[in-house]
Amino acid sequence: MNQAYGIVAVSAAVLATLVIGSVGLRVSRTTSDFYVASRTVPPYLNAMAVSGEYLSAASFLGIAGLVAAEGVQMLWFPVGYAAGYLVLLAFVAAPLRRSGAYTLPDFADSRLGSPAARRVAGVLVVGVGWLYLLPQLQGAGLTLGLVTGAPHWLGGVLVAVVVTLAVAAGGMRGITFVQAFQYCLKLTALLVPAVFLLLAWHGDPRPAGALEEPPAFRRHTQVTVDSTVRLRIEAPLRAVASGAVDGRAYDGAPLALDPGVHEIRAGTTLRFPPGTPVPERAPGDGRPGTAAGWAAPLSGGEEEHPLYATYGLICATFLGTMGLPHVLVRFYTNPDGRAARRTTVIVLALVGGFYLLPPLYGLLGRLYAPDLLLTGNTDAAVLVLPERLLGGTAGDLLGALIAAGACAAFLSTASGLTLSVAGVLSQDVLPSLGVRRFRLATLPAVAVPGTVSVAAGQLPVAGAVGLAFAVAASAFCPLLVLGIWWRGLTPPGAIAGLLAGGGGALTAVTLTIAGPPAGGWARSLLAWPAVWSVPLGFLTMILVSLATRDRVPPGTEAAMARLHLPERPAGRDQPSTRRGVTTP
Amino acid sequence: MGGPGTPRREVVTGAPRTARPAPGPVPPARTRPQDAALLRDLMRRQLRLGVSAFGMLVAVIGPLPLVFAALPDPAVRPGGALLVWAVLGVGAYPVLVVIGRWYVVRAERAERDAVERDEGARR
Numbered sequence: 001m002n003q004a005y006g007i008v009a010v011s012a013a014v015l016a017t018l019v020i021g022s023v024g025l026r027v028s029r030t031t032s033d034f035y036v037a038s039r040t041v042p043p044y045l046n047a048m049a050v051s052g053e054y055l056s057a058a059s060f061l062g063i064a065g066l067v068a069a070e071g072v073q074m075l076w077f078p079v080g081y082a083a084g085y086l087v088l089l090a091f092v093a094a095p096l097r098r099s100g101a102y103t104l105p106d107f108a109d110s111r112l113g114s115p116a117a118r119r120v121a122g123v124l125v126v127g128v129g130w131l132y133l134l135p136q137l138q139g140a141g142l143t144l145g146l147v148t149g150a151p152h153w154l155g156g157v158l159v160a161v162v163v164t165l166a167v168a169a170g171g172m173r174g175i176t177f178v179q180a181f182q183y184c185l186k187l188t189a190l191l192v193p194a195v196f197l198l199l200a201w202h203g204d205p206r207p208a209g210a211l212e213e214p215p216a217f218r219r220h221t222q223v224t225v226d227s228t229v230r231l232r233i234e235a236p237l238r239a240v241a242s243g244a245v246d247g248r249a250y251d252g253a254p255l256a257l258d259p260g261v262h263e264i265r266a267g268t269t270l271r272f273p274p275g276t277p278v279p280e281r282a283p284g285d286g287r288p289g290t291a292a293g294w295a296a297p298l299s300g301g302e303e304e305h306p307l308y309a310t311y312g313l314i315c316a317t318f319l320g321t322m323g324l325p326h327v328l329v330r331f332y333t334n335p336d337g338r339a340a341r342r343t344t345v346i347v348l349a350l351v352g353g354f355y356l357l358p359p360l361y362g363l364l365g366r367l368y369a370p371d372l373l374l375t376g377n378t379d380a381a382v383l384v385l386p387e388r389l390l391g392g393t394a395g396d397l398l399g400a401l402i403a404a405g406a407c408a409a410f411l412s413t414a415s416g417l418t419l420s421v422a423g424v425l426s427q428d429v430l431p432s433l434g435v436r437r438f439r440l441a442t443l444p445a446v447a448v449p450g451t452v453s454v455a456a457g458q459l460p461v462a463g464a465v466g467l468a469f470a471v472a473a474s475a476f477c478p479l480l481v482l483g484i485w486w487r488g489l490t491p492p493g494a495i496a497g498l499l500a501g502g503g504g505a506l507t508a509v510t511l512t513i514a515g516p517p518a519g520g521w522a523r524s525l526l527a528w529p530a531v532w533s534v535p536l537g538f539l540t541m542i543l544v545s546l547a548t549r550d551r552v553p554p555g556t557e558a559a560m561a562r563l564h565l566p567e568r569p570a571g572r573d574q575p576s577t578r579r580g581v582t583t584p
Numbered sequence: 585m586g587g588p589g590t591p592r593r594e595v596v597t598g599a600p601r602t603a604r605p606a607p608g609p610v611p612p613a614r615t616r617p618q619d620a621a622l623l624r625d626l627m628r629r630q631l632r633l634g635v636s637a638f639g640m641l642v643a644v645i646g647p648l649p650l651v652f653a654a655l656p657d658p659a660v661r662p663g664g665a666l667l668v669w670a671v672l673g674v675g676a677y678p679v680l681v682v683i684g685r686w687y688v689v690r691a692e693r694a695e696r697d698a699v700e701r702d703e704g705a706r707r
Contacts, residue, residue, distance in 0.1 A: 072665045073652070075672035079645070086641055086680050090634040090687055310649040318641075338692060345684040352677030359673045485631055557620070564627050566695040 006147035009400035013185065013407045014162075020178050041176050043339050047346035049176045050330045052183030054081075054347075055354055056132075056413035057139025058465035060186060060406050063355070065379035067362025068372065073306065074362075076313050077466070078355035082348060084321025084469075089344040092322045094337030095484045095563040102332050103420065104325060104476055105428045111483045111563075113553045114491035117498070122428030124475045124502040125325050126445075129421035131468035131509065132324065133449035136414040138464070139379065141453070143406040146383050153454045160450040163414045164442050176333060182412040183350065189405020190357040193386050193398040197364055200389045215370040217272045223371040224269045231262050231279040231374070239276070243268025270374075278370040305524045312528025313466060319534055320469030323476025325420035326413065336567045361385060382406070414446075421445040452513075467509040474533035475502025478541045484563055486545075487556050493545025501537020505529040618705055626698040630691060637687040644679055648672070 059081065066074035101107035104125050109118040137156040144155030225243075237257045241250035244265035245257075255270070264270070321327060334340040365372065365381025368388045372378045383406065386398035419442075426441035478497050482489045508529035525532065545552075553559075648671065655664040 072668040072672070075668065076649075079672050079676045082677060083641060083645065083680055086684050087638060089684050090637040090641075094691070307649055307653055314645070314649070338695070341688045341691060345681065345688050348677075348684045349681045352680060355677065356674060359669070485627070557623075560627065561619075561623050564623060564630065566699055 003148060005396045005400035006403045009404040010144070010147055010407045013404035014411065016181065016185075017178055017408070017411065020181050041333055041335070043334070043342040044346055045176060045180055046330075046334055046339070047343045047350055048183045049179035049333070050327070050343065050347045051350040051354070052179035052181070052186070052408075053326055053330055053412050053416045054351065055183065055186050055409060056465065057136050057143075057406065057410040059354070059358065060190070060409035061139050061142065061379045061382050062135065062465065063358040064361035064365060064382045065372075067359045068365040068369075068381045069376075069378040073310065075359055076310055077317070078358065080314055080317025080469075081321070082351045082355055083318050085344055085348050085351065087318050088322040088327075089341060089348070092480050092484060093331065093340045093344045096322075096328070096480065097331050097334050097340035098337045098563050098565075098567065099559075100332075100562075102329065103424055103427075104323065104328060104479070105424060107328075107483065108479060108494065111553075111559050112489070112491045112494055113555060114494070117491050117494045119428055120495050120498045121476075121479065122424045124471070124498060124506070125424045126421050127502075127506050128323065128468050128472045128475070129325050129417050129424075129445070130449045130452075131471060132326075132465060133414060133417050133421070133446065134453050134468075135464040136410045136417070137450055137453040139406065140410040140414070142377075142379055143383060143403060143410070146380055147403050156453050157450060159410060159414065160446045163411070163418050164446045166415055179330070179412060179416075182408045183354075185408045186405045187354055189401050189408070190354070190361070190382075193402055194357050194360055196394065196398060197385055197389050198360070201364060201367075215278045215366050215373065217274055217276050217278060217370055218368065219274050220271065221274075221371055222269060222271045223374050225264050225266060225375055226377075228266045229264050229281055229374070229376065231257075231264060231281060233257050233259050233262060233279050235259060235277065237276060237279060238273065240271040241268060243270075278373050280373065281376055304520065308524055308531065309528050312470070312524075312531045315534055316466055316470035316473050316528070316530035318473075319477040319530070320471075320473035322480055323472030324468075325424070326416035329416070329420055338566065358382070364389065418442060418445050464513075467512065470528070470530040470533070471502060471505045471509055473530050474505035474537050477534060478537040482538070482541055482545075486542075487560060488545050488549065488552060489541065490545045490548045490551040491553065492548045492551055493541050493543075496544040497537045497541025500540035501533050504536055505533040508533070619702075622698060622702055622705075626694060629694045633687060633690050633694065637683055640683050640686075641680070644683075645676065 059078070063074065063078050066077060096107070099107055099110060101110055105118045105122040108121040109115065137160055138152075140159035141152035141154070141156035144150055144158060145152045148155075150158075236259065239255050239257075240252060241255040242252050243250060245255060245268060246262050250268075331340055331343075334343055361382045364385055365378065369381055369384050372381055372384070383399065383402055386395040386402065389395070390398065422442040422445040425445055475498050478501055479494055482497075483494070508526040512527045652664075652668055655667070
């Protein structure tokens with residue numbers, strides 16, 4: 001990748017964000033109340049803003065990487081990311097907007113009148129936010145590493161610092177125009193190169209069979225392995241090696257490997273002749289690898305129980321979207337509940353349209369950047385494709401455009417998340433800090449996931465986001481759905497449900513990141529907790545609420561009226577739907 | 585960005601929270617029994633709509649993993665991947681939008697009906 005172009009593109013993306021942001025800020029200052037101004041925001045603009053904040057590094061880089069590495073069953077990720085908005089629409093969108101809640105703890109407090117429930121929800125929001133920030137910072141490290149040649153951890157740290165400063169200074173915030181612009185930038189950054197890439201693919205002498213063939217190196221390819229990998233080889237393989245393979249040192253000597261599992265030491269460089277099938281990475285415990293079953297739906301990839309894993313993913317993403325802290329905040333800029341619904345439908349269309357593109361990159365990445373399968377760095381597929389397939393200035397320019405889009409992806413989501421987490425940290429989790437210490441709270445909000453992302457090394461970006469969805473689904477889907485539709489919810493019930501569902505999922509996810517059990521059902525259950533933790537959350541919340549029936553909050557009927565009755569047109573005797581809740 | 589004016593905006597973040605009486609604001613005077621009935625009817629209708637939309641989603645998407653698992657081995661009969669791609673990569677999104685649109689039209693109609701009923705009763 002041409003570094004000069006890349007650096008210019010990334011800087012331009014950041015600069016455009018800042019310029020549009022400062023213009024929006026000035027506009028909003030001319031009005032007496034920011035949210036009065038926001039009431040005039042039409043649904044399509046609001047929907048672009050929601051989509052702009054939602055499409056993160058996981059969508060932009062991660063989906064293509066997973067599709068390249070593990071195959072078509074990974075298309076469940078984008079479907080789930082989009083379908084979550086339909087569930088949110090059906091159960092939550094309009095009442096949530098009418099509740100006037102600005103954060104999930106706000107909702108718990110205003111619906112239940114319980115500071116304890118507020119506190120528990122706050123802790124879980126921080127957990128979800130941190131989990132979601134982790135892959136954003138990794139995606140940032142990956143992108144900036146490719147663009148500037150910096151080591152991965154440095155890119156992540158750099159973005160963490162930029163986001164902290166921007167959020168602490170009050171920037172990047174709730175400005176609809178910035179987020180709407182980010183959506184356009186991300187869509188353009190994938191759409192325009194995709195057109196050229198597809199043309200180039202079409203013009204390729206042998207483009208057919210892309211879905212079925214095991215991938216092979218199309219030309220002489222040199223691969224340097226960053227960390228020690230174990231490769232599974234099906235047919236005898238010839239290459240030229242410099243480094244250490246199976247404990248033997250090579251110095252530019254020919255290498256012949258028999259079928260089986262072989263270990264390539266870190267730093268080894270391998271040169272493959274054209275037509276060599278790409279060796280696949282073997283999982284640590286020597287189970288069958290991923291590449292052979294790429295075209296087979298549910299062939300499983302790393303999973304031992306692929307059907308269970310697929311349903312776990314569906315549960316987490318369908319039900320988790322409504323519990324993501326940065327999604328909720330954006331719904332607040334809708335003028336009323338009706339607009340919130342219309343916005344959500346447009347979001348469905350915008351997000352769905354975007355998700356047509358990343359899988360194409362995954363497919364092309366498998367064909368034209370197969371060395372990534374060997375190094376395991378498949379999240380880079382989107383970024384390297386223009387250079388590989390087009391080359392020359394056109395490749396450099398399109399690569400720079402993609403880098404700018406990736407930059408927009410992790411900046412918008414990371415700043416939205418950081419702001420939500422910092423707000424909850426300063427208000428609900430560490431109230432002793434005082435509200436004025438909001439800026440202080442941005443520090444742990446980013447520092448914790450930043451440290452973990454450096455320490456944890458390479459998690460697949462889209463997979464780590466799946467974990468965040470699982471916790472959000474287990475904790476907040478029961479709270480929101482029961483809180484909105486069931487009069488019988490009590491504060492003890494809500495707290496117990498949050499702890500059982502959200503706490504259970506959070507524990508499972510932490511164990512998975514820290515080092516999962518070697519295999520079997522224990523591993524699958526921990527890696528995909530939503531299938532059991534969401535019902536657990538619902539059940540606990542309902543049963544404990546029934547057991548504490550005398551603790552139903554006295555304001556329940558009033559709260560229900562506020563959530564469900566449509567707003568009066570302006571000028572009636574009704575007070576505004578926006579009640580004294582937080583403003584940014 | 586972050587001009588000198590921004591810190592002031594942050595202070596507002598939490599200030600009303602302590603001042604606000606729990607468990608939330610008291611709604612306008614809606615004490616008549618027919619108001620409670622109206623709310624109950626509207627909630628029931630909206631919940632039924634929401635469950636219907638969710639049910640459609642589950643009915644369309646839910647069985648797909650099982651269907652895909654039952655597809656023949658691609659080594660024997662290629663083309664399975666293309667089918668999965670067509671369904672998940674392309675076909676699913678229009679279905680989501682159509683279900684969403686279906687729901688919104690009916691939810692708005694339910695609210696309009698409730699408002700009309702309410703105004704009729706007030707007259």
